[in-house]
Amino acid sequence: MALIVQKFGGTSIATPEKIKAVAERVLRRQKQGNQMVVVLSAMAGETNRFIDMARQIQESPDEREMDVLLASGEQVTIALFAMAVKAAGYDAVSLLGDQVKIITDGMHTKARIKSIDITAIVNNLRKNKVVVVAGFQGVTEDDDLTTLGRGGSDTTAVALAAVLRADKCEIFTDVEGVYTTDPGVYAAARKIDRITYDEMLELSSLGAKVLDIRAVGLAKRYNVPLHVRSTFTENEGTWVVEENKNMESVLVSGLTYSKNEARITISKVHDIPGIAAKIFTPISEAGIIVDMIIQNTRAGEMTDMTFTVPRLDYQKSLNIIKNLEIAGAGHVSGSDSIAKISIVGVGMRNHTGIATTVFRVLAEEGINIQMISTSEIKVSCVIDEKYTELAIRSLHDVFALGDDNPPTIE
């Protein structure tokens, strides 16, 4: 008998009909002798509907109240889901974040889980009930509702799997698993069977939307085996697991892209201590999150400083920079039509040729690289947005990601 945590996203439970179908799927696993904990998001579209209503009332909605509003979405789905299990003749109980005592900090709309009390879940599992938990939500020690931010239901599922010492955590979604790249961009994309936590962390942080990055980090920390799979088929999806010898041999696992960023360049900055602080303090005080920062050395004491910000914050950032008095700073330029292409794989650790291959392929296609950033297991390049699909296809082909047996290190 295994203890399984399953998480279903909003598109999987968007209607009463779909909820019934998912409940049947969960019950099939229970009938095989497993204990089932189900974590649900709000119905697809509900969160956006709530945000729309809130914005009609308050331009920048109060975050405490936003959490009260948003948390009502999962309350609807867990109740309907528990009914669906009962309608099928089995027993279930719905539990809200505060009923499970998912205690978080007080950072409304992006809270972090501090502790979970498993008593209520365990007691109900012992009574052979399907336990249906509201994802995405928690409660502070002062009993204020909180939410965990977008993708927060993944985090709830993994956190529950960790504290319950579940045998696995299955994340159900509307795709078959994690792909070598976005199949909507390149049809040759192949589903990945196994991937390491570290690779998945990079893919999630670089734009792959299938799994929330905090959930992956939590899974890595508590060594929770994650299985990302489709709600609509019985096929195996992608296992996200600890690194092992066999997997290490794969050179490159995946290729992802993000079009959510913008680039700003300040030319001829005096390269003196404190200059970076001078530039980035006002940016961060405005609540803008800077991603890549590149400083090119020039002849003499001058340098070019380039960085990326979320595309929505582009104009705001540009205004801040233009109003700064930076000694000797030259032209401020930028672009909000860039894309960041990233290639990820633990195989890179022991292989230096990957970055070179990326640069060569992009050059062959006539694509200019605006920024480069690397880590132990990834290479990211910022390019003009219009070349995104071309770059993805070329890199996917050159690393043979579509092959059933991708190239390994000799």
Place this chain on the structure above:
Amino acid sequence: MALIVQKFGGTSIATPEKIKAVAERVLRRQKQGNQMVVVLSAMAGETNRFIDMARQIQESPDEREMDVLLASGEQVTIALFAMAVKAAGYDAVSLLGDQVKIITDGMHTKARIKSIDITAIVNNLRKNKVVVVAGFQGVTEDDDLTTLGRGGSDTTAVALAAVLRADKCEIFTDVEGVYTTDPGVYAAARKIDRITYDEMLELSSLGAKVLDIRAVGLAKRYNVPLHVRSTFTENEGTWVVEENKNMESVLVSGLTYSKNEARITISKVHDIPGIAAKIFTPISEAGIIVDMIIQNTRAGEMTDMTFTVPRLDYQKSLNIIKNLEIAGAGHVSGSDSIAKISIVGVGMRNHTGIATTVFRVLAEEGINIQMISTSEIKVSCVIDEKYTELAIRSLHDVFALGDDNPPTIE
């Protein structure tokens, strides 16, 4: 400085626009130096939408889960309302049933309040916040969500007014107050300025929908001055208060009707001990609530037994009765096209002519009375449904309910 509890129903807060308008109205009262506690229902239509979804999943939805589902409706409105207060530059906090610790029994979908902890409300009022409380919902001692049944938000508002020793409880609705009869049926209906708790209890139990009967009972018990008024005007509505000398002089206060019932008659029942139990035990075991019961004495040992049941339970009740073996029982007949017309007024206590006048007026209009039931302050007659409007108009006129100075007892 007064402490005022205001309750707004679903039609008053059906859209973000309407919520903003209501928030401004509440703030006008706060600016006059009052402490404001606001109790809200779900947006109009939401409860029915939830019930529809639940029924698509489970024919007779699980009641615990139904409460989890329904309680999400007020969570949405209190959050949006608190945002609206903040958008106007004032402070507010939303509180759910479990945050106020509105403890109820475990009778899901029709729970009763056992206790309320005023700490959270009082602390927030001291900080000069508008306190926005979810109506209709509570929580059991085991932390299960419960709801108080239809009209439950009225009950929440009155209960809060009672424990907070509020100066008044204002129930905002889409009509101007309590009317002498349904203005939709008879345009001559007049808004009542003041009515006693007892009269309001009779009107509510006899079909007037403007106030929930449990709320009126609670208001009477704790002597909470109730003011029923319109969300859309500043006019005074109807005060529901303790009886006083001045009010006693009004003969008849209101006239109401209900078309939700059906009548069943069993003729020639043997009038022996235990016969009523034999008839009504299977009815109540089927969960059917019997309202009026009339037993007519006939010559000899025979009697006719007539009673009313909710119209939705008519066929079910008829089937139960037809399958009973009642010694010597004759024909079972009935009608599901009846109406119950009721006339209410504390003046009746000291005046015996009211019932006679009712019977005379109906006879003059050629309306046959099928059943009669009286209490100290009301007379109810069951008639054919098609005569409802005619009966209302005639009785309204004869008791001069439309006059500004209705007749009083000499």
